[in-house]
Amino acid sequence: MSSGASVPELAAPSPASPQQEAELAKLIVSVLSLEVVPEDIQPEAPLFNQGLGLDSIDALEIALAVSKTYDVKLRSDDERNHRIFASLRSLAAHIEKHRTR
Amino acid sequence: MATRLNAEALAAERTRPEWTRVPERGSVTLARFMLWLVHGIGWWPGHLLLYPIAGYFLLASPRPRAAARAYLARALGRRPGLRDLYRLYFTFASTILDRAFLVSGRAERYRVEVHGLEALQAQIAEGRGCLIFGAHLGSFEALRLVADRGCPVELAIMMHEANAARLKAVFDAVGGTARTAAVIPLGTAESMLRAQECLQRNGLVGLLADRAPRAERVLEVPFLGQPAPLPTGPHLLAAVLGAPVMLAFGIWRGPRHYEVRFEPFAEPLPPSRAGREAAIAERVRRYAERLEALCREHPYNWFNFYDFWRRDAT
Numbered sequence: 443m444s445s446g447a448s449v450p451e452l453a454a455p456s457p458a459s460p461q462q463e464a465e466l467a468k469l470i471v472s473v474l475s476l477e478v479v480p481e482d483i484q485p486e487a488p489l490f491n492q493g494l495g496l497d498s499i500d501a502l503e504i505a506l507a508v509s510k511t512y513d514v515k516l517r518s519d520d521e522r523n524h525r526i527f528a529s530l531r532s533l534a535a536h537i538e539k540h541r542t543r
Numbered sequence: 544m545a546t547r548l549n550a551e552a553l554a555a556e557r558t559r560p561e562w563t564r565v566p567e568r569g570s571v572t573l574a575r576f577m578l579w580l581v582h583g584i585g586w587w588p589g590h591l592l593l594y595p596i597a598g599y600f601l602l603a604s605p606r607p608r609a610a611a612r613a614y615l616a617r618a619l620g621r622r623p624g625l626r627d628l629y630r631l632y633f634t635f636a637s638t639i640l641d642r643a644f645l646v647s648g649r650a651e652r653y654r655v656e657v658h659g660l661e662a663l664q665a666q667i668a669e670g671r672g673c674l675i676f677g678a679h680l681g682s683f684e685a686l687r688l689v690a691d692r693g694c695p696v697e698l699a700i701m702m703h704e705a706n707a708a709r710l711k712a713v714f715d716a717v718g719g720t721a722r723t724a725a726v727i728p729l730g731t732a733e734s735m736l737r738a739q740e741c742l743q744r745n746g747l748v749g750l751l752a753d754r755a756p757r758a759e760r761v762l763e764v765p766f767l768g769q770p771a772p773l774p775t776g777p778h779l780l781a782a783v784l785g786a787p788v789m790l791a792f793g794i795w796r797g798p799r800h801y802e803v804r805f806e807p808f809a810e811p812l813p814p815s816r817a818g819r820e821a822a823i824a825e826r827v828r829r830y831a832e833r834l835e836a837l838c839r840e841h842p843y844n845w846f847n848f849y850d851f852w853r854r855d856a857t
Contacts, residue, residue: 475816490732497760499776501785502735518736527732 457495457531458538472505473498485531493529501527508533512541582645586652587642590798597633607848614851617767618842627843634795634843638682641799645684652799655688659805665789666807667696672742674781674788676752676808678834681844683751685793685801699741701727701734701750735780742786749791752777752830753847762824764831767838771852778823785811788826790833796843796849806833 458466470489474489474496487493490501505516514537516526526536580589601608611631615623644650665675677683683700690698727737727748738748753775755761763770781788788809795801808830812822839847 497776498730498734499780499783501732502739502780505736506739506783516736518733518740520733523733530651 455535455539459533462538463530463534464535468529469507469511470504470530473503482528486529486535487531489527491528504533508537512537513543514540547654548623557759562754573798580640581647581649585639586644586799588658589643590637593633593636593640597629598634600636601629601632602846610652610847610849614838614845614847615842618838620847631646631843631845635846635848637798638684638795638846641682641795641801642684645682647685650688653688654800655685656796656802657689657805658802659807660689663789663805666789668745669744670745671811672696672745672786673789674738674742674784674786675749675805676777676830677733677745677749677791677793678751678753678837679846680753680834681792681794681839681846682801683749683791683793685790685795685803686749688793688801689803692846694747697725697741697744697746699727699738699746699748701729701738701748703729703754716802738780739747739784742784742833748786750777753834762827764828765835766831767835769852771831775823778826778830781809781826782812782819782823785814787811790830792837794837794844802838808833 448504457463463485464480467483468475470483471480473480477518478494490496496504496538509515516523520526522536524531527533555563580586581594608628610851611628612623615627615631619627641653645653663673677686686698725743729750741748753772755772755776760774760776760779761772762775763772765771766773778788780786790804790806790808792804794804796802809826812819
């Protein structure tokens with residue numbers, strides 16, 4: 443159990459609840475004024491480039507909204523960014539783990 | 544991680560628009576060559592070599608030449624001759640030679656006239672950071688001349704990822720890590736976060752706002768007599784960040800002689816999204832107007848060697 447002491451740091455956090463994912467999907471759609479309904483965002487689909495096709499300005503808007511709504515700061519020097527921003531599911535899990543409100 | 548990013552950059556490159564492939568690739572080869580000049584034989588021999596080099600690139604590249612001719616016809620308001628084309632290519636080559644010297648910090652012999660420094664200082668004194676929009680007009684690297692001579696805050700420059708990766712090799716070779724750190728590659732999820740963090744430290748974030756990396760975020764606005772697709776992304780970024788914007792241009796006036804201009808451009812937009820789109824459209828239009836005025840004033844400083852108006856498309 444404790445053999446992988448350094449692994450949890452980089453391992454993906456356990457998934458957030460479906461409600462949390464739905465809430466985040468709603469936030470993303472409203473912040474970016476996307477022309478999709480939140481339920482249509484596939485939790486595992488890539489948010490950027492392919493999939494939903496968001497770009498880096500969208501990423502910034504999401505980061506600002508997440509910071510305001512959940513008090514979770516996303517920082518540029520976080521080496522997990524690639525994973526955190528990978529999909530709705532990974533972002534929701536990250537928020538779930540770090541949120542203070 | 545690094546290899547992965549490279550693979551992504553390569554994959555993305557195949558689908559990139561024309562400007563990301565020409566002439567930056569040639570310019571990097573040229574820049575490497577120039578570096579050898581910097582450390583090997585110095586500025587004067589390098590400068591003399593520009594004459595045949597500019598001629599070679601003018602003759603060897605029909606597509607950029609056609610684009611340059613179309614641009615010059617608009618900027619000059621007459622049919623450009625071979626001399627006009629040569630002058631444009633020579634100016635471009637000169638800025639690349641200078642870039643090698645400026646990046647390596649060997650700027651002692653350069654003459655720079657700075658206009659609008661007070662406006663920049665006033666902006667810095669506000670303590671909220673500032674976005675600085677330039678263009679592929681003259682040498683943005685010439686801003687370093689100003690920064691190196693006592694800019695009190697950090698200056699980071701955002702650059703297209705593939706070009707940034709290639710230029711990074713050159714910067715690493717001569718400029719050391721401080722220079723590399725000051726380049727923010729575009730196109731990753733954290734690019735804009737890095738820009739935001741730099742502004743929060745009251746830093747200046749520079750980017751070239753005349754080329755659109757993706758077809759979606761453009762607006763057709765009047766430019767030198769015909770609508771051209773200009774990017775809305777930089778202005779959207781300013782709106783999202785609530786940052787003030789200044790314009791900056793480093794105009795090549797002659798050998799080792801630059802004129803650096805800073806101009807106030809826009810105050811931060813209110814955080815509400817209402818009216819944002821209209822405000823951005825107004826800014827894109829105004830940016831194009833400033834660019835047009837500069838092109839008419841300094842026609843040989845424009846370095847977009849591709850079909851800027853996209854007349855070929857559809």
